[in-house]
Amino acid sequence: AQSVTQLGSHVSVSEGALVLLRCNYSSSVPPYLFWYVQYPNQGLQLLLKYTSAATLVKGINGFEAEFKKSETSFHLTKPSAHMSDAAEYFCAVSDVGFQKLVFGTGTRLLVSP
Amino acid sequence: KAGVTQTPRYLIKTRGQQVTLSCSPISGHRSVSWYQQTPGQGLQFLFEYFSETQRNKGNFPGRFSGRQFSNSRSEMNVSTLELGDSALYLCASSLVGLEADGYTFGSGTRLTVV
Numbered sequence: 001a002q003s004v005t006q007l008g009s010h011v012s013v014s015e016g017a018l019v020l021l022r023c024n025y026s027s028s029v030p031p032y033l034f035w036y037v038q039y040p041n042q043g044l045q046l047l048l049k050y051t052s053a054a055t056l057v058k059g060i061n062g063f064e065a066e067f068k069k070s071e072t073s074f075h076l077t078k079p080s081a082h083m084s085d086a087a088e089y090f091c092a093v094s095d096v097g098f099q100k101l102v103f104g105t106g107t108r109l110l111v112s113p
Numbered sequence: 114k115a116g117v118t119q120t121p122r123y124l125i126k127t128r129g130q131q132v133t134l135s136c137s138p139i140s141g142h143r144s145v146s147w148y149q150q151t152p153g154q155g156l157q158f159l160f161e162y163f164s165e166t167q168r169n170k171g172n173f174p175g176r177f178s179g180r181q182f183s184n185s186r187s188e189m190n191v192s193t194l195e196l197g198d199s200a201l202y203l204c205a206s207s208l209v210g211l212e213a214d215g216y217t218f219g220s221g222t223r224l225t226v227v
Binding site: 034044045092106 | 148161
């Protein structure tokens with residue numbers, strides 16, 4: 001079965017610093033991979049998705065992620081953190097047959113001035 | 114273009130009662146999926162409806178049910194509420210399904226069972 005592991009339940013960075021949120025997946029078939037962001041008391045907003053086209057995927061708000069099959073990873077990065085990036089981030093993989101998303105446990109990003 | 118609308122935003126119910134949550138997808142979207150989000154279990158898939166038919170179902174007890182209407186609006190119902198049903202319930206819509214166009218999520222309904 002498909003699964004996702006997000007390393008680090010909390011990540012703290014300073015404003016202007018690099019953001020790196022880690023995601024490793026397990027999939028028996030070429031996966032579709034997603035990153036979502038959730039602000040307090042809100043739903044999930046899609047940041048970016050990988051659907052087997054380009055391995056480097058650019059998303060909204062300056063975020064990007066690189067699909068590395070050899071490492072089964074799909075880490076999310078942003079060159080310079082902004083205070084407004086403070087939120088919870090979820091990595092997700094589609095299951096076989098694209099019936100549903102399987103989510104990781106989330107990483108809370110804290111940004112300090 | 115209006116997004117996915119979930120009503121109500123907040124709900125407090127008593128153990129043993131039943132509850133109905135509503136989701137209006139983006140206009141033209143025919144697929145509606147429901148997810149439960151809790152601190153302990155994270156985000157878990159409940160079910161998906163497409164053209165008024167349940168197409169996929171997650172691993173939840175029969176107390177959780179749903180339906181979809183001809184205008185693609187969907188409702189989910191939870192009967193005989195338990196304390197553990199307290200969660201944020203998220204609805205997601207897509208044109209035809211996850212593979213083709215991905216999801217757009219609503220803001221959720223936060224259900225508290227007391």
